[in-house]
Amino acid sequence: MDIAANIAKIKNTLPLGVNLVAVSKTKPIADILEVYHSGHTIFGENKVQELVRKYEQLPKDIEWHFIGHLQTNKVKLIIPFVQLIHGVDSFKLLKVIDSEAKKINRMVKCLMQFHIAEEDTKFGLNLNEAREILVNNEFKSFRNVIITGVMGMATYTENTGQIRNEFKFLNVIFSTLKNEFFSGDKRFAEISMGMSDDYQIAVEEGSTLIRVGSKIFGERNY
Ligand SMILES: *Cc1c(COP(=O)(O)O)cnc(C)c1O
Numbered sequence: 001m002d003i004a005a006n007i008a009k010i011k012n013t014l015p016l017g018v019n020l021v022a023v024s025k026t027k028p029i030a031d032i033l034e035v036y037h038s039g040h041t042i043f044g045e046n047k048v049q050e051l052v053r054k055y056e057q058l059p060k061d062i063e064w065h066f067i068g069h070l071q072t073n074k075v076k077l078i079i080p081f082v083q084l085i086h087g088v089d090s091f092k093l094l095k096v097i098d099s100e101a102k103k104i105n106r107m108v109k110c111l112m113q114f115h116i117a118e119e120d121t122k123f124g125l126n127l128n129e130a131r132e133i134l135v136n137n138e139f140k141s142f143r144n145v146i147i148t149g150v151m152g153m154a155t156y157t158e159n160t161g162q163i164r165n166e167f168k169f170l171n172v173i174f175s176t177l178k179n180e181f182f183s184g185d186k187r188f189a190e191i192s193m194g195m196s197d198d199y200q201i202a203v204e205e206g207s208t209l210i211r212v213g214s215k216i217f218g219e220r221n222y
Helices: 003-013 029-037 048-057 072-078 091-103 127-135 160-181 199-204
Strands: 019-023 042-045 063-066 084-088 108-114 145-152 190-192 209-212
Touching: 003 019, 003 029, 029 048, 042 048, 048 063, 048 072, 072 091, 084 091, 084 145, 091 108, 091 127, 091 145, 108 127, 108 160, 127 160, 145 160, 160 190, 160 199, 190 209, 199 209
Parallel strands: 019 042, 019 209, 042 063, 063 084, 084 108, 108 145, 145 190
Antiparallel strands: none
């Protein structure tokens, strides 16, 4: 498998303004370096320990994104270097991110994760839960988190119509929040959606950030 060729092929099809997170979870350092040396510097991991280990071993100009479910007691381990936390799904988590970032005088970008799939196993907020966070006065006092957009995962299904509708829904959520809370804020601009099997649909539905693993690195063996 030619990893560098895989990522080049995907990137060549992406319209301007759509960025790619190379999801390297479970994959060895050598594979990540292969992608890095091909000129790609944005990588995503979903386990804190694995992310920290890879951060320590790899070049420091890599932009690391955390894409998994983040436990509050592990936040401080990634705050010194993480560039974007995709999966913020509670006020409590946001509060811990803000306070840990404040301690080291960093600003940390976060996306609010929404539940758009039909499975109830996937994490995420609904629109009203997000509104509750955004109107909260304590949230408004946070100075070390920047909400830069939304993230979601579609249902794992062959039904592309359903996947498309779920992505459309996330786009509507993005626009709604933009209008209600972020109309003057250019930083609120990201819609993180689309993985190996559905990123083309996601891009058609307005994704600005796709998260692709197996289409680049090959299937994962857990
Ligand atoms: C693993 C993972 C991906 C990438 O999945 P692939 O199907 O291998 O592209 C994207 N997003 C999240 C949140 C993930 O956990």
